[in-house]
Amino acid sequence: MTISDILWKYQRYHFIMTHYKKPVLPPPLIIFNYLASLISCICKRSKKVTSHGPKLFLTEVDQKKLHDFEAHCIEIYFSEKQYKFNSGTEGRIQVTAERVEQMCIQIKAVSDRVSYIKCSLNSLDSQIGHLQDLSALTVDTLKTLTAQKASEASKIHNEITHELSISKHLGPKLVDDSYLRSAVWTKNSS
Secondary structure, X not given: OOHHHHHHHHXXXXXXXXXXXXXXXXXXXXXXXXXXXXXXXHHHHHHOOOOOOOOOXXXXXXXXXXXXXXXXXXXXXXXXXXXXXXXXXXHHHHXXXXXXXHHHHHHHHHHHHHHHHHHHHHHHHHHHHHHHHHHHXXXXXXXXXXXXXXXXXXXXXXXXXXHHHHXXXXXXXXOOHHHHHHHHHHHHHO
16 A cells, blocks of 8 residues: 555545534534434434444444455455466466566676676776886886996096096195095086
């Protein structure tokens, strides 16, 4: 039972009960309506008449019996309907077709996931390849820079040792120390 169905039934009951309790006559003549209600109530008590018409108010026992009967009828109806549907060959074919459709939908979902994972793996593989290329380039650049620094250091070292060997051969008085110091200083700073 849907919510809208329940709401409709509640509103219908409320509407009926609202008009059932209202008097029929307009306000100045309501007194006659109350007198008629009082007389009918007194007559019913004295005669103890029970009506066999539809009841607006049921006791709890009657309501429980009514609900049980309705539930039992609904169960029987749906079981017969399901049995008729499943017993025929068309019903079996339709049930099998529904299962096949569900399996196709599940297979399509799995295939979509697999293709997404493959695309992700290809993207990651290309990114890793790019990173490997960059790291190889970085290593080559570092090797080149290290070799260049080492060659510069060896040139400076050779020049210093050459100048020192010249100064040892010529003697300390013959060579100007300021020229030697300035040559060493300019080569070290560059």
